Amino acid sequence: MGSTLGRRLPVMADVAKEAGVSHQTVSRVLNDHPNVRSETRTRVLQAIDKLGYRRNLVARALVTKHSRTLGVVSFDTTLYGPASTVYGIEQAARAAGYFVSIVSLKSIDRAGVRDALDYLTDQGVDGIVVVAPQRSAARALADLPLGVPTVAVEGGEAGEVSVVSVDQVEGGRLATEHLLSLGHETVWHVSGPSDWLEAEGRVAGWRAALEQAGREAPRPLAGDWSPRSGYEAGRSLASMRNVTAVFVANDQMALGVLRAFTEQGVRVPERVSVVGFDDIPESEFFSPPLTTIRQDFGAVGRHSIEVLVRQLEGGPQERERLVVPPVFVARVSTARA
């Protein structure tokens, strides 16, 4: 119990005096240095306990030049995807013994990314994970001078930095092939915003699958990930008699599409089949439950920390590129043509 009546928190010297050793010995005990007599060690430990001493990590960081803090830069952590990724990152980082400092950007442009990076670097983070799903962010990352080891999540071809991502192209392909295998003549697509690498990858997968099957790719309808934009795309789609299958770039937009179809009396999956992307917790309970492509955001977060920590602790290595496969989740929003 704090016998420190003076309000000052105990420091190493106090512990040293209490234990009758030098502060350096206290330091050695704290850092598990091998050469400390075990009797001395217990005396120090007792003193620490008695005084309620806690090591000052700021002072430690000043001399070691390592803060054991990792920075995370993300965009709109209100969305399920980024939120889940950041959650995975945080869990993994803490498990690896690192603190996590976060910057959530409202808009992701070059200046924003640079500021965030500077900001974190100033704070003394040992490494940074940038969740950079937009092309602009990835580009910014590629040609920004990086003060500390950095890894990108969904970062595309980003120059020097390591990248961990979900195979979006494969996801788009899975969705489209599923629809095609059901006998649909072609598959329409409601895409995400064009600046997003994920959106782009899904479009590419969709296009590739169509091409491979020798089908014409209709013009994709562009959304912005929001249910509303899906709803609007859905209204357009509902008015076209030849639409029988739609691959929507995320589940939220798919919800909007579903809603528009319901309003227009277009039955899913009887008249139109719909496939989403992400597998948010809600999609199983949409009407009808949504067939979708699951992304393992947690795994992405964990991998990004693994890569970063490896870089931090194993010295400078060459950049890595890690891809997490998406998985197809069958539910009931699709049916034979």
Added chain:
Amino acid sequence: MGSTLGRRLPVMADVAKEAGVSHQTVSRVLNDHPNVRSETRTRVLQAIDKLGYRRNLVARALVTKHSRTLGVVSFDTTLYGPASTVYGIEQAARAAGYFVSIVSLKSIDRAGVRDALDYLTDQGVDGIVVVAPQRSAARALADLPLGVPTVAVEGGEAGEVSVVSVDQVEGGRLATEHLLSLGHETVWHVSGPSDWLEAEGRVAGWRAALEQAGREAPRPLAGDWSPRSGYEAGRSLASMRNVTAVFVANDQMALGVLRAFTEQGVRVPERVSVVGFDDIPESEFFSPPLTTIRQDFGAVGRHSIEVLVRQLEGGPQERERLVVPPVFVARVSTARA
């Protein structure tokens, strides 16, 4: 441009030499000390620019004993509510010139909260925001020795700490009164997990409104916030002929309820009216679009930072208690009995 060929980053002394002044003068310039001749100031500024000097915040924190970092403890930031709150906190904190360090707990028990608090305190945060929606967390907070100023979000009656929260009771009342005003005999309730203060508040509001109208309160069905638990509650509800109005404690569960009703052929709002809580971005596009109670998570986050910063910068003040009102959002999942 880094004229520092030796890899060492420039420090204050380097700038001082470059500008021909003492390191202390550089410090004064950096801290906007008034007594610096403007000619000197520009010379220092030029040197800073030339060397690409950036102040070492760790060293600064060591002597000032302020890190300008705030800690955030939250529970499952994958959920929309916590995620939005944390987002609001982060934005507000950064605007106020603070870094944000995050700990996301998997389970919130006394030990977990204590560890998180210690962890952040060790790191040297100046203050902490605990998003503590569970009773257990609030209790832990109440009798834990707090090293630094702390504010709770949704923290109930938590002892000494200031609390910012949404008026859950009022929200429950709004939902219930709306349903009653539509002529429903009584209102059923699908609640959140009993340990959650928010769940409890909503139950209280629901009960109060029923009581005030002289109606019998049916036994609430307990969920766990997940769509699945809503779905299960919905199946029970669907089998009861006398149910005409349901207040569901969050939108995700409401989705599950809606789904169960659809499956069972129970039409909403024709046969049963449903009201949710939260107003997540999706709820406008449910089938039917969900009437709900909106919580302004962003405002809660902002307020919590305001309170905390006030405490940090204005010295120790008495604890505050700030309540954000919920707002009723009319859509089409409710109708006259």
Added chain:
DNA sequence: GGACGGGTTGTTAGCGTTCACAGTCGGGGC
């Protein structure tokens, strides 16, 4: 018996900043 060496401990010197205290300089009041 003295040199050697490993285990153990203490001493000193930073890390890069701010704080407290001294200086220096020049102008105004007597």
Added chain:
DNA sequence: GCCCCGACTGTGAACGCTAACAACCCGTCC
């Protein structure tokens, strides 16, 4: 002409820790 005061600047000492080195003890070896 002298003193005082305010504006400006410099010097030294923290802050609490770790790194590097020095010192000591004691057993072993030649």
